Amino acid sequence: MNPIYEKLLRCYESVKSRIDFVPQVAIVLGSGLGNYADNIRVEAELDYHEIEGFPVSTVPGHAGKFIFGYVADVPVVCMKGRVHYYEGYPISDVVLPVRLMKLMGAKILFLTNASGGINPSFSAGDFMMLRDHVSLWAPNPLIGANIDELGVRFPDMSHVYDPQLQEILRETAAECGIRLQEGVYAQLTGPSFESPAEIQLLHRLGVDAVGMSTVVEAIAANHMGMKICCISCVSNLAAGMTDNPLTHEEVQEAANVAAPKFTRLVSTAVAKFGSVL
Secondary structure (H helix, E strand, O other): OOHHHHHHHHHHHHHHOOOOOOOOEEEEEOOOOHHHHHHOEEEEEEEHHHOOOOOOOOOOOOOOEEEEEEEOOEEEEEEEOOOOHHHOOOHHHHOHHHHHHHHHOOOEEEEEEEEEEOOOOOOOOOEEEEEEEEEOOOOOOOOOOOOOOOOOOOOOOOOOEOHHHHHHHHHHHHHHOOOEEEEEEEEOOOOOOOOHHHHHHHHHOOOOEEEOOOHHHHHHHHHOOOEEEEEEEEEEEOEOOEOOOOOHHHHHHHHHHHHHHHHHHHHHHHHHHHHHO
C-alpha cells in the first residue's frame, strides 16, 4: 500500500475510535481566525496530539485541534489551526488534514487564510474570495505515485473554487453589508515574508493577494472531488506596498479586528451550503 495513504488511514482509524460524528462541511481557520470556532455548537473536540502520526501546528495563533459540531443545522468539522510547509513537514503531511476530513464525510471544504494584499485597491481588513490561485515553489501534493483511492492521476483544475459556493458567498456578503473583494491568491513557501521584488513579480502575474498556505490544500481537496471555497483576510499590504515592515503580530491583530465580520460571513454562508450538498 502507498505509505502516504497508509498513514492517512491510520489517522482516520485513530479519529473514528474517538469521535462518532459525520461532518458535511470542513472549515480550515487561518492565522488569527481561530476564535471563530467559539461560534460552533460543539459536540466534540480532538487535539491533534491524540491522532496517531498527525502533524501538529507549531505557529502562534494555531491552537491545533479539530472541533466537531454544528453551524446552524449543518454538521461541520473545523480545524482550529493548520500546519504549513514552512514548519518543516513534508507536503503530504501538510495536506493530510484535508484528506482526513474528506474521509470523515465532508463534501465541502471552506478554506480561510490571512494574506498580504497586492492589488492596490485592497485595504488591510478586506476580505477576498478566491476565484483562482497560483502556486509558486510549494511542491504539488500530488507528486509521486498517484493514490487511486483518492482521485485520478491528472485532475482538472479549471474550476477549483466552486461557482455555486462563490455565488452563495457573494449573496451572503451583500446581505451582511460586508465588502467582499475577489481575486487570485498565490501561495509561496514562507516563512519569510516576500521581498518587494517578489511582490512586483506577483503583481505582474495578475495576483491580488499572497500567503503561505491554502493552495496545496485546495489541490489535494480538488483531487478528491470536494467542493471548495476560500475567503482570505487581507491582514496587511504586502512588502513594498507601504514603508512599514511586516510582522506576524500585525497579521493576527488585523484578523482580530476583522473577526466579527468574518464570523457573520462564514456562519451565514455555511448555513446555506446545505443547498449544494
